[in-house]
Amino acid sequence: MSVISVQxxxxxxxxxxxxxxxxxxxxxxxxxxxxxxxxxxxxxxxxIILGLEKQSSGKIKYFDxxxxxxxxxxxxxxxxxxxxxxxxxxxNMLFFASIYGLKGKMKKxxxxxxxxxxxLNEFRKTKSSFLxxxxxxxLNIAISLLHDPEIIFLDEPTVGLDPKMRMLFxxxxxxxQASQKTIILTxxxxxEAESLCTKIALLKNGKLLTMGKxxxxxxxxxxxxxxxxxxxxxxxxxxxxxxxxxxNQKTIIEKDDLLFIPFEQEHSxxxxxxxxxxxxxxxxxxxxxxxxxxxxxxxxxxxxGEKMKKEE
Amino acid sequence: xxxxxxxxxxxxxxxxxxIALLLIVLYPFLAIGLLGSSFSGIxxxxxxxxxxxxxxxxxxxxxxxxxFAVGNNVNLTEFDDVNQLRSAIKTxxxxxxxxxxxxxxxxxxxxxxxxxxxxxxxSGIFLEYAKVTMQRMTIExxxxxxxxxxxxxxxxxNNLEGEIxxxxxxxRKLEEAEIDLDSLEAKLNQFDFEEIEDALDGQQxxxxxxxxxxxxFLHELDAFENSFDEMKQELEQFxxxxxxxxxxxxxxxxxxxxxxxxxxxxxxxxxxxxAIKAQLETQRAGLVTMxxxxxxxxxxxxxISNDQxxxxxxxxxxxxxxxxxxxxxxxxxxxxxxxxxxxxTMNDDLIVFKESIDEVKDLIAEARISKADIEEKLSASxxxxxxxxxxIIEFSNLDPKVLAQPVVFYEQRVxxxxxxxxxxxxxxxxxxxxTCLLLTSIIVILEKSENVSLRMRLSPTTKPMLLxxxxxxxxxxxxxxxxxxxxxxxxxxxxxxxxxxxxxYLATILISLAFISLGLIIASxxxxxxxxxxTSLLIVVPMLFLGGIILPLEFMExxxxxxxxxxxxxxxxxxxxxxxxxxxxxxxxxxxxxxLTFLILFILVIVMLKEE
Numbered sequence: 001m002s003v004i005s006v007q008x009x010x011x012x013x014x015x016x017x018x019x020x021x022x023x024x025x026x027x028x029x030x031x032x033x034x035x036x037x038x039x040x041x042x043x044x045x046x047x048i049i050l051g052l053e054k055q056s057s058g059k060i061k062y063f064d065x066x067x068x069x070x071x072x073x074x075x076x077x078x079x080x081x082x083x084x085x086x087x088x089x090x091x092n093m094l095f096f097a098s099i100y101g102l103k104g105k106m107k108k109x110x111x112x113x114x115x116x117x118x119x120l121n122e123f124r125k126t127k128s129s130f131l132x133x134x135x136x137x138x139l140n141i142a143i144s145l146l147h148d149p150e151i152i153f154l155d156e157p158t159v160g161l162d163p164k165m166r167m168l169f170x171x172x173x174x175x176x177q178a179s180q181k182t183i184i185l186t187x188x189x190x191x192e193a194e195s196l197c198t199k200i201a202l203l204k205n206g207k208l209l210t211m212g213k214x215x216x217x218x219x220x221x222x223x224x225x226x227x228x229x230x231x232x233x234x235x236x237x238x239x240x241x242x243x244x245x246x247x248n249q250k251t252i253i254e255k256d257d258l259l260f261i262p263f264e265q266e267h268s269x270x271x272x273x274x275x276x277x278x279x280x281x282x283x284x285x286x287x288x289x290x291x292x293x294x295x296x297x298x299x300x301x302x303x304x305g306e307k308m309k310k311e312e
Numbered sequence: 313x314x315x316x317x318x319x320x321x322x323x324x325x326x327x328x329x330x331i332a333l334l335l336i337v338l339y340p341f342l343a344i345g346l347l348g349s350s351f352s353g354i355x356x357x358x359x360x361x362x363x364x365x366x367x368x369x370x371x372x373x374x375x376x377x378x379x380f381a382v383g384n385n386v387n388l389t390e391f392d393d394v395n396q397l398r399s400a401i402k403t404x405x406x407x408x409x410x411x412x413x414x415x416x417x418x419x420x421x422x423x424x425x426x427x428x429x430x431x432x433x434x435s436g437i438f439l440e441y442a443k444v445t446m447q448r449m450t451i452e453x454x455x456x457x458x459x460x461x462x463x464x465x466x467x468x469x470n471n472l473e474g475e476i477x478x479x480x481x482x483x484r485k486l487e488e489a490e491i492d493l494d495s496l497e498a499k500l501n502q503f504d505f506e507e508i509e510d511a512l513d514g515q516q517x518x519x520x521x522x523x524x525x526x527x528x529f530l531h532e533l534d535a536f537e538n539s540f541d542e543m544k545q546e547l548e549q550f551x552x553x554x555x556x557x558x559x560x561x562x563x564x565x566x567x568x569x570x571x572x573x574x575x576x577x578x579x580x581x582x583x584x585x586x587a588i589k590a591q592l593e594t595q596r597a598g599l600v601t602m603x604x605x606x607x608x609x610x611x612x613x614x615x616i617s618n619d620q621x622x623x624x625x626x627x628x629x630x631x632x633x634x635x636x637x638x639x640x641x642x643x644x645x646x647x648x649x650x651x652x653x654x655x656x657t658m659n660d661d662l663i664v665f666k667e668s669i670d671e672v673k674d675l676i677a678e679a680r681i682s683k684a685d686i687e688e689k690l691s692a693s694x695x696x697x698x699x700x701x702x703x704i705i706e707f708s709n710l711d712p713k714v715l716a717q718p719v720v721f722y723e724q725r726v727x728x729x730x731x732x733x734x735x736x737x738x739x740x741x742x743x744x745x746x747t748c749l750l751l752t753s754i755i756v757i758l759e760k761s762e763n764v765s766l767r768m769r770l771s772p773t774t775k776p777m778l779l780x781x782x783x784x785x786x787x788x789x790x791x792x793x794x795x796x797x798x799x800x801x802x803x804x805x806x807x808x809x810x811x812x813x814x815x816x817y818l819a820t821i822l823i824s825l826a827f828i829s830l831g832l833i834i835a836s837x838x839x840x841x842x843x844x845x846x847t848s849l850l851i852v853v854p855m856l857f858l859g860g861i862i863l864p865l866e867f868m869e870x871x872x873x874x875x876x877x878x879x880x881x882x883x884x885x886x887x888x889x890x891x892x893x894x895x896x897x898x899x900x901x902x903x904x905x906x907x908l909t910f911l912i913l914f915i916l917v918i919v920m921l922k923e924e
Contacts, residue, residue, distance in 0.1 A: 076770050
């Protein structure tokens with residue numbers, strides 16, 4: 001079931017087009033990644049889907065067009081914390097529970113559940129501003145989940161977090177997905193998108209460049225695999241030329257005892273074995289061999305022609 | 313270097329806040345411009361449209377108040393009784409009320425000053441203003457009066473009657489002088505200059521006639537002398553010719569003598585025939601006869617010559633006579649010329665004399681005019697003296713106490729409340745505006761900056777619910793603030809608010825809502841706390857100055873007064889002053905309530921639209 005269907009949505013600010021006929025569908029239970037550099041249109045499409053802005057043209061359908069109260073079904077976890085810093089954790093939870101329409105026991109029950117689930121229970125009486133950055137982010141998520149939304153927008157949820165906390169976040173996001181929540185994730189971390197997202201949309205200058213499962217995108221747009229051999233004393237120039245001719249690869253390079261050999265992704269294993277055998281036969285001492293696989297980063301680079309910035 | 317970097321950072325941060333920067337630039341202009349235009353040349357003397365109520369119970373016509381009104385640009389409104397006056401002060405139709413009364417014209421004037429004691433500064437200023445102005449007016453009057461009398465007394469001395477007699481004597485002398493002038497004029501008029509001129513003209517004519525005749529005589533004398541000269545010349549010529557004849561005769565006689573002698577000799581000569589002698593005898597006889605005739609003619613000629621000499625002598629005598637006659641005639645002519653010149657001189661002198669007489673006449677006429685003028689002045693002076701005399705008599709009847717202190721003031725507070733009561737209303741207004749406006753705007757900005765407002769916008773709670781929840785929360789804080797002030801006023805200063813506590817709280821709610829609304833609209837158009845605070849102050853500070861709390865509205869220009877009367881703080885203060893001090897009901901303050909209600913609704917609509 002498509003929970004959000006974006007159809008030919010455009011947005012203009014005066015003469016400037018920030019979104020140009022963008023279309024995609026987000027299915028229930030998906031973790032949908034919105035990737036793109038600054039100014040790609042991620043924030044604009046997010047605001048339009050959240051109802052904070054109106055599109056200039058195009059249409060957005062929620063839950064296949066069924067009549068719903070969107071604000072009860074949707075939630076945003078902003079990149080920056082969005083709670084009263086002077087309130088305690090519990091007070092923030094209870095207040096926003098009320099704002100999100102929870103009543104009576106539900107407020108308390110939901111607060112207790114989320115605080116426990118996000119490891120915040122021990123801080124419930126702590127003033128929110130006294131929490132560490134990571135826990136403040138967890139509180140931010142906890143508040144956003146108070147009304148048990150079906151669609152959750154996560155805006156750069158792990159920026160600035162330490163690896164441990166980052167892993168915790170990924171774990172919780174996956175748990176949410178497991179409970180059939182639909183998650184729309186905007187992130188600059190390619191590994192995060194690759195690891196979490198079930199589908200990725202790549203935007204540039206307001207246009208949707210490509211969309212698909214991460215693995216498919218890597219396969220289609222990730223480019224070549226690179227085999228790196230470390231050889232004692234390096235490979236002689238004549239041998240290097242021979243390898244280039246044999247593999248018909250002019251881009252093979254040798255630097256500091258390291259030999260870089262690019263391979264097409266398909267049927268590359270036989271070629272790797274053959275090169276390894278040939279070097280051993282020639283009497284070279286292969287210290288190590290590693291393979292550098294293409295990633296989403298490469299996809300982004302290949303499609304947009306630019307590297308993704310790590311921080312906004 | 314580090315310090316410079318820090319300083320530059322500070323400036324850069326301020327520069328990056330556009331609205332803050334704008335406000336920083338605007339503040340001086342607003343502060344100076346707004347306050348300057350409102351209170352430029354702030355002084356009571358320059359105030360306009362000052363409404364003063366008046367109850368005039370003076371037993372005489374007094375122009376003091378009119379002078380007061382004209383000299384100080386005030387509008388006077390007369391009232392019949394004190395209650396009417398008090399009501400007018402309560403509704404601010406008049407600022408100060410004056411009740412004038414006095415037992416008699418020469419007694420002290422009692423001035424009851426009814427003043428609006430609901431505004432400490434305004435009431436104090438206007439009270440002092442009214443007192444000082446009235447005192448100044450009366451002191452000026454007293455001073456003028458005393459000065460006039462003093463000058464009169466100095467100038468006239470101790471005896472005014474003597475002065476009047478002297479004036480009368482002066483008048484009498486003037487009358488006599490006029491009679492003398494009349495006499496002089498009559499005498500001058502007796503001169504008949506035409507007759508004198510005619511006589512002189514007659515004399516001149518006679519002299520002219522004499523001169524003519526003398527000239528004719530001279531002319532005739534000249535003609536006669538010429539004829540005489542011609543005759544003398546002819547006689548001379550005759551004499552000359554006569555002498556020639558005489559000489560010829562003498563020659564002829566001599567010749568004849570000679571011839572006779574010669575004949576005698578011949579006759580005596582015997583040798584000559586006697587016949588020839590006889591003939592010679594005959595010829596000699598003929599010659600002797602001829603000679604006798606010639607000698608006779610010659611003797612006749614001598615006679616004639618003698619006569620001629622005599623005639624010549626006489627002619628010479630006639631010549632001498634002619635010379636004398638001519639000399640006499642010239643003497644006469646000269647004398648006549650002298651006479652004519654003398655008459656001309658007399659004529660000239662007569663003209664000068666006539667002109668002098670005319671001048672004297674003019675002088676007499678001027679003297680008469682001067683006399684009339686002097687008489688008029690003397691009459692005026694006499695009247696003035698009589699008036700001064702009367703004034704001095706009147707002055708002597710005045711009570712010295714009236715002159716020293718002509719007006720006695722009695723202050724009458726219109727509202728029965730002490731200064732602390734006034735402070736309660738003012739303090740409540742100021743505290744509410746600061747609390748509500750600043751708190752609301754700051755909290756809204758805080759929620760924006762901490763993304764809480766974004767979260768709320770995405771929540772199922774409606775915008776009106778969020779807005780009204782915020783307003784009511786702020787309202788409760790304001791009510792707590794107000795309750796503290798009311799508590800202090802009641803238990804600390806003994807101001808009894810119980811009789812109107814319900815109305816007071818209703819008014820506080822309304823005022824707080826208005827100020828909260830202002831805070832909301834400030835927050836709607838600002839992005840950070842510093843800008844919100846600056847903007848709040850930008851609104852609050854001018855309202856404090858223009859709201860009539862610190863400085864009286866009456867000090868402002870009329871246009872600014874009108875604008876100020878619609879400022880929320882002014883309206884709020886009016887409501888609280890009305891309730892706490894003036895004892896008015898909310899119904900009487902319906903205008904102020906309507907203004908605030910309209911303001912609240914207007915702002916809330918804008919805020920809702922802005923949120924959308």
